[in-house]
Amino acid sequence: MKLSECVDAGDDARLLVLIETEDGRCARFLCSELQEMGEISCYDKSGTWQLGMLAHSGVKFDVCLTAVQEKLESLNSRGGSDQAExxxxxxxxGSTASLAAAPVTIGSFTLVSQAEKECRPHEIFFDGGKAFGSGSHPSTRLAVSLLEAAADQMSTAEVLDVGCGSGVLSLISARLGVRRTVGVDICSDSLAVARRNVEQNNxxxxxxxxxxxxxxxxxPFDLIMxxxxxSVLYCLLADLGRLSRVGGLLIVSGLQGQQAQGVLPRLQESGWQLEKSAREGKWQAMLLRRIANDNAGLRPA
Structure with missing residues (x-):
């Protein structure tokens, strides 16, 4: 397949690829597979998932497009419902390229641009800005899946969002019915973005x-995200235990490869019990429950 019309894209041009599938699992799989090539948006539009990938600056167009085609051919060759086009x-x-305004479906919610005039019940006004947490990263999606799994326990909960970034997890926790959420970060850009998102969603x-x-x-808090x-998680293990109620929940995400298996024993030693885990590609997340309140002997690795 040849590239479509690209007149005057400029020397800093970037490749934009749009893919459609009717299978949600297929869409999530492709998000994970294409994440390293560029910025990702993924949106469920009336039963058809629309996935956009904006290749990273400097990536060779032909190489990137060939890689995308090969992944699609491999996926489609399996047959079944997980077909993508x-x-x-x-x-x-490249100077104006952005997927920031594209809707992103994450869990049962859709993040939409603040330029939209109205926000439907399942939608959240959202601007990622320069902060981490666009909603399209696997670690964010995994955290939301575990957050929704614990939603029935959170109607009167107090939640702490550690390293809140853009505030996406805090926003979703509030929309799930959490009484009070505290988001903390030490990045000034993240704080500004998160506060703006909170205000836009009232x-x-x-x-x-x-x-x-x-x-x-x-x-203490009932749930910590x-x-x-x-490395940051290891440094905060003692504080996470101090800040949780006995019986409280902890969602840990952002773990790659074998990292979850490596940190789990440390979490168990410090009073946490694994309730559920989730995986997307190389990324993993865990939902744990606080069963003890003893941080004795716990030190950062």
Whole structure:
């Protein structure tokens, strides 16, 4: 397949690929497979999943397009309902290229641009800005899947979102009925984006965004969400235990490869019990319950 019309895309042009499938599992699989090639958006539009990939700057067009085609051919050769179609390819100017305004389906919610005039019950006004947490990353999707799995236990819960980034997990927790969510981050860009998203969704009464180190936060909380790198997670293990009620829940995401198996014994030693795990490609997340309140001997690795 040749690239579509791309007149005046410029020397900094980037490849934009649009894919459609009617199978949600297929869409999530492709999101995971294409994540390393570029920025991803994924949207369920009336039963048809629309996936967009904007290739990273500097990626060779032909190489990237060939890789996408090969993944689709491999997927479609399996037969069954998990079929996907490459519906459009084009070059866009690198100076203006963005998927930020594209809707993203995550769990039972859809993140939509704040330019939309109305927000339906399953939609959340959202702008990722420069903050981590666009909603399209596997670690975010996994965290949301575990958050929704625990939703029936959270009607009166108090939740802590550690490293809240854009605030996407805080927003979804509030929309799931959580009474109070505290999001914390030390990045000024993230704080500004998260606060703007909270205001746009009229959730200021139930979400508070703080520029406060985790070590200075006072608990306890019924649920803690930690979509973090492994090194940061290790450093915060003692605080996560201190901030949780006995019987409280912890969602850990952002783990790759064998990292979940590596950190699980440390979590168990510090009073956590595994309730459920989730995987998407190389990414993993865990839902744990606090069964003890003893951090004795626990030190960062």
């Amino acid at each position: 490459l519906v459009e390819t084009r070059l866009v100017s 959730l200021c009464d139930c979400i508070t965004i703080l520029n406060t180190p985790v070590q200075d936060i006072a608990g 930690a979509n973090l790198t492994l």
